[in-house]
Amino acid sequence: MSIEIIPDGKGKGKNRKPLLIEAGIVAAIAVIVLFVLPPIFTGLGAGFQIGLLGRFMALAIAALGIDLIWGYTGMLSLGHGLFVALGGYALAMYLQLQIPAGQIPDFFQLYGVSELPTFWQPFYSFPFTIVAIFAIPMLVGGILGYLVFRNRIRGVYFSILTQAALIVFFNFFNGQQKLINGTNGLKTDTTTIFGAQVGSPPVQAVFYGLTVILLVAAYALCRWLTSGRLGRMLVAIRDDEPRVRFSGYNPTGYKVLVFAVSAGLAGIAGALYTVQSGIITPAQMNIAPSIEIVIWVAVGGRASLVGAILGALLVNFAKSTLSAQFPEVWLFFQGALFLAVVTLLPSGIVGWLRTEGIQNLRSLLGLRQPVATYPSLETDPEVKYERQSVGNRESDG
């Protein structure tokens, strides 16, 4: 038999090249989004689109987090809005405290509070806030995850629990006017950061750039987590968790880790989204925003990181365009979109592109269709070898 196993050393070199190409493509896209798109849109008088893009890219970070736990590990969280909100509140509290010493944020006076609640105190510190943006969601997610996964709660029960946790936090934040301004939320656009107003264009431009960089970083992190040994374990847990135990692994640690990382990503997304939209309210902890994140990932393509980002951007731009023109239609459209994806494109846009999309593209371009065979034949090395050698013979003759 003439099929040989590629020795390890060679194999590695071969694997590294596509990774470098991928890094190059990501960097190129990041540079375009950072430096090319803003002047073009501003020149066309559509600068607000750049603001939207910044916000949606922030949300794409949360979508990456959902993809990590849902697409790769099979845990459907319907409560990720909680972590988005926690990140958003952490940064908003820091910004609210950027006022002359001795004062407390204005809204406290409405409720007759004269002293800053204790848990606000650490948010005077900028480094603390930066860490808190991802660490608090990770901690909450980690504790919740540990309790749930240790007791082997999975599937639908897990989804319901995440939603229950969401509602607990929603009710708390919504009801506590004296602590956190309740249902009114915290405004950030009129606050200042390092002496500049957060809502002003230069500061917004910085946040836009920061969002692009953090989205790339989040993509790289997820790429690292989902490749290699951990990535395989996640897939194994997704496809047959009980079996993993009989292979000697305790899945709890793995699930807690990815759930916490996913919560941390959502926290970062929440902070970036909050400063670019100007306010964070408990409405973020309603059920709808959490389910929307899941829809973006389903539309883009589960178990595809590019799909998660693409889905978040596409659905949100569709939402802003459609709801501006036909505000009453959007919700119906969103429902229809979800139905269409589930029934027609079960593996999302990217999943479809990977399979049928390529064929359709070939036929559009008038290229020859590859002959349809069993997938096992398609990838069988022996068949491949035969095909190659038969091809050679033809060219010889």
Added chain:
Amino acid sequence: MNAKVLEIENLTVSFDGFKALNQLNFSLDEGELRVIIGPNGAGKTTFLDVITGKVQPTVGQVRFKGKNLRSLSEDQISRSGIGRKFQTPRVYLKLTPRENLEISCSRSKNVFAALFQPIPAAERRTVAGLLETIDLTAKADLPAELLSHGEKQRLEIGMLVAQAPDLLLVDEPVAGLTDEETEAVGDLLLALAESHSIVVIEHDMEFVRQIARQVTVLHQGTVLCEGSMSEVQTDPRVIEVYLGHQEEE
């Protein structure tokens, strides 16, 4: 007399009053290959479930190398040296045979090892050797969902071996295999029996004759009789509940 690798005393498992296992006593010597047969519903699979920690015994205990397994979870039992092959092949379908074997072979099973440690060269070599043994080298890097049933069976046996357990529990390893494949699996098990203790559950009597030295017959959750294949086959109680019943068909 060899040391006992597995001792089961007075084991009862009841599900809502139904006794899947009833006052079962069983022991296995180190290095022994034992075949368990019994009609459907005799409690064979429940028997394996109890040993591997999937089901907790209602009464009685299971001792592996003298250690009571009652308070241990499935993964702890697996790490202490008991490997199990399931009735229908349970391999990770989206992963390749190589990745399946690597997961089973890995000695460091916690999450941080999976993140930061590359696969040791020795484990890579073990996996390459195993792929050769189970004859899947040519398909080592295809998703396992594209393998045929027989190939999946072989892969799962390979995964079991990769785990390097002291005790192998093998549930119907030749179900759905061709005659040649069945014989190959039999030879593989016999080769493994030289260095492992093995419990095989099987329906296929041809196969049982090929590999069996000691046979245990289960019936209604309890041990009906034990002995060599010829002893068991001539036992009137066994003929009544199992073999005789089959011959009528």
